[in-house]
Amino acid sequence: MGVVRLTQIDGKLPNLALMRLSAFHRARGDEIRFTRSVYRHLDEPSYDAVYGSAIFQFSSDRVERLRAEFPDAIIGGTGTRSAFTVEQLPGFAESGFDYSLYPGFEASIGFSQRGCRLSCKFCVVPWKEGKPRAEATIAQIWRGEPHPKHIHLLDNDFFGAPGWQDRIEEIRAGGYKVCFNQGINVRKIDEEVAAALARIEYRDDQFRRRRLYCAWDNLKDEETFFRGVDILEAHGIPPRHLMAFMLIGFAKGETWERIHYRFRRMTERGILPYPMVFDIRATDPERYRRLKAFQRWVNTGLYRAGIPFEEYDVNRRRGDGPDERQGNLFRFNY
Numbered sequence: 001m002g003v004v005r006l007t008q009i010d011g012k013l014p015n016l017a018l019m020r021l022s023a024f025h026r027a028r029g030d031e032i033r034f035t036r037s038v039y040r041h042l043d044e045p046s047y048d049a050v051y052g053s054a055i056f057q058f059s060s061d062r063v064e065r066l067r068a069e070f071p072d073a074i075i076g077g078t079g080t081r082s083a084f085t086v087e088q089l090p091g092f093a094e095s096g097f098d099y100s101l102y103p104g105f106e107a108s109i110g111f112s113q114r115g116c117r118l119s120c121k122f123c124v125v126p127w128k129e130g131k132p133r134a135e136a137t138i139a140q141i142w143r144g145e146p147h148p149k150h151i152h153l154l155d156n157d158f159f160g161a162p163g164w165q166d167r168i169e170e171i172r173a174g175g176y177k178v179c180f181n182q183g184i185n186v187r188k189i190d191e192e193v194a195a196a197l198a199r200i201e202y203r204d205d206q207f208r209r210r211r212l213y214c215a216w217d218n219l220k221d222e223e224t225f226f227r228g229v230d231i232l233e234a235h236g237i238p239p240r241h242l243m244a245f246m247l248i249g250f251a252k253g254e255t256w257e258r259i260h261y262r263f264r265r266m267t268e269r270g271i272l273p274y275p276m277v278f279d280i281r282a283t284d285p286e287r288y289r290r291l292k293a294f295q296r297w298v299n300t301g302l303y304r305a306g307i308p309f310e311e312y313d314v315n316r317r318r319g320d321g322p323d324e325r326q327g328n329l330f331r332f333n334y
């Protein structure tokens with residue numbers, strides 16, 4: 001029996017890897033200390049094992065801090081370059097997930113599939129997970145009564161994996177509400193997928209509103225993106241149910257005119273845009289600051305109150321941090 005430190009370095013949602021590690025160590029009789037702090041506090045014991053998980057690459061400073069405080073720490077996750085995964089631990093598959101780390105969290109969370117059919121340049125998923133494959137059924141992800149049938153799906157390409165039709169039927173027949181947390185791939189929408197989505201209770205990450213998350217990152221995808229939007233609408237999913245992440249600050253030769261064009265095209269259709277700023281603080285801090293101001297202008301809804309961005313930007317704030325929504329952005333290549 002030992003004492004184990006589990007460190008959630010970033011992310012608001014429960015961390016599946018840490019939940020697995022917790023279950024794994026508890027089954028061996030270890031005591032678990034769960035924390036979000038990367039600093040060693042004075043009253044902490046000496047540990048038999050220290051783990052850290054980072055999802056976002058902008059957390060590199062916090063990763064290094066944890067490593068400095070605990071040089072033997074095992075640190076993994078999308079936000080690190082570590083190849084360590086909990087799957088490497090013997091006996092991990094039987095250990096399950098320990099939700100007791102997150103006492104206020106009522107929903108269930110998991111992957112019905114891993115991998116993605118596409119390979120966007122800025123994304124880590126193809127590199128980390130490869131081509132789509134099935135992972136779990138909805139019934140396996142739900143933790144059962146008395147928990148609500150609210151499922152956070154972390155899938156990056158739900159409709160890319162074999163057997164997705166069975167998962168849809170499971171969601172529908174089982175009365176589940178699902179949040180496609182990582183978004184659906186509008187560029188790959190066809191009639192069958194749109195009809196399937198229209199049959200289920202998709203929700204936002206609070207399980208309150210009808211919401212599908214998606215993305216329009218490149219201007220060149222305009223036609224494919226709106227083709228997907230049109231197909232969804234034809235099947236009864238109105239554009240106002242869509243929140244579209246729009247990556248800004250990444251494309252070579254991107255101009256303000258092009259950014260505003262993407263933004264306008266979406267708002268004219270009733271889609272809710274959500275700008276995600278690529279982390280260019282090191283290479284172009286002034287542009288990064290303006291892009292963050294644009295993000296705030298959009299997300300606070302000031303454009304709906306008729307306040308032009310130029311006026312808003314004059315009264316901007318300074319000292320922006322990175323964008324927590326950019327979970328899959330792969331900074332190391334650029």
Ligand code: SF4
Nearest residue numbers: 116118119120123156
């Ligand atoms: S950004 Fe989305 S669609 Fe593109 S490779 Fe990553 S997971 Fe797939």
